[in-house]
Amino acid sequence: MRDLEPKTVQQRSDARRAQILTAATDCFREHGFHGASIAKISQACGMSPGHIYHYFENKEAIIEAIVAQDLERMLTLNSELRSASDVKGALIERTAEGVQGKLDPQAAGLQLEIIAEAARNSRVAGIVETADRNCRASLAETIRNLRRAAGFEDTETSIAGMVEVLAAMFEGLQFRTIRNPDIDKDVVIDMFRRVIHNLLSQPPGEAAMSPAPGSKER
Template sequence: MTGAEKRREARRDQVLDAASACFVEHGFHGAGMAKVAKKAQMSVGHIYHYFESKEAIIAAIVDRESELAVERFAELYALPSDEIAAAMINRAEDIVVTKSDAFQSALNLEIQAEAQRNPHIAAILQEHDKKIRGLFSNILNTKLGLTDADARTELLMSLFGGLASRVLRNPGLKREKLIPLFQSLMHNLLNEPANA
């Protein structure tokens, strides 16, 4: 990546971070481009240099999250098959902490709420989910040999995804108590034979 490309990427990230903060603070519709520009410390016109609309900003936020998930699944897939389940279980603590982060939870729920009103945003989220589910299920099926990989993937994604709602409803959530329980559930789901 050239210096100019790095600077452009940094400016895009600056806008995405500012927009994320504004969406959490004001909601999607309350976060006009003027507020995003002020938070990003740049002009509205400069933001339009990188993104054509707020929808495009949401798409880029989702894409950025998706790229991180793709990288994590690529790392897992590269491991020998007999190490994958243990590696995933060892990541449970990081996943619980990440999925129960109050800011990220509020942002994700704001984007999901907008998806209920906006078919374009809904399509972006559904495409992201399809991609991540596919990568996850593929690891469970091809690397761990689990024949009901789709159902196991859906259950694990539901369990971890539910933390976003729980932390906003229960800010005193005891993550340290949840981690060993998640690890136990993951051990069962990733190591037990599939039921016929």
Template structure:
């Protein structure tokens, strides 16, 4: 019994230190970029030796893989919750729009933006990023297919293409949040639920239509373009 308790304690301590490294690395990558952040910088912020970090991760690329996997696991848990509701279509619109436009997370996209940039140059980063992307696409596809069976997503279109388009939309807004001030994201806030509802073939959500009518978002855009 005592041996099991000791083993469980060591496992928890090891996982805690592993998360400590990931948190420190994420902060360093946001601040210095993937190429600029050194293992010594990460170890200093994590409060442990570089050798200790190598006990958990063999390279910076392995750290990136773990960061992406952790974020994907959190996202997949949130998507799983959508499958339990009675109106999957509307819940998908609400959850994704909320996640895309959350101003409390306005600094968070800087990290995935840096990781995607590193993936474009480094195959050792690209491979795990693509693997995680496939996982999240598969989970979204499960939700969309369940919505089609449920009848709350009426549009008959290639499911894979729809899920990829939703991910592209999410990524694009993440870039917007990482680069531009929050008010630039707020400009699209009234229109995003309408766009997503249109993609899924859902009725236009009345609150979003009322917001657009009240703010004159569409009229203002049309005037600017004329």
């Protein structure tokens, strides 16, 4: 029985942390970061403020845990994609999952609140930037692997550009779902799949050789 006790304690601790994070997430969405006081989070999760401080030093630490959860999901996704026999096909197939997640207004509202706080709060900015850097590195590895499997050798600058395009596409949906809650998800999914296929199939250097429509060659 003694061997079970530490695990039980850890399970209880994890459950309480998850309970706090769920309550904090709801409060951040409803009241904003500054409006969501520890007292409100305490009331929402049914714990005393002191109990919350036992698990999280402050609200920034709560945001850090929320961001870490999102990062872990993305790292797991990229790991699963890299283990697929057809990495590009798997990435395109799971586009629907990514689009639907970004078009969830509840999730989008929370992410936009965190980004807004990052613009004001240097500690939150550091948390967000670190997570983004790790996420970009993981996605870059995925793209590099699938491009090499297709016989392409890209510069790191080119890979980084592809990563930024994909990040801008998906993260931009969070703004769109707030501005246009009636957005047609099926149409967006189909368009995203086409764009991603074209982006990842393009030979190295082709974009640099062909000027964008409307641009002036020098």
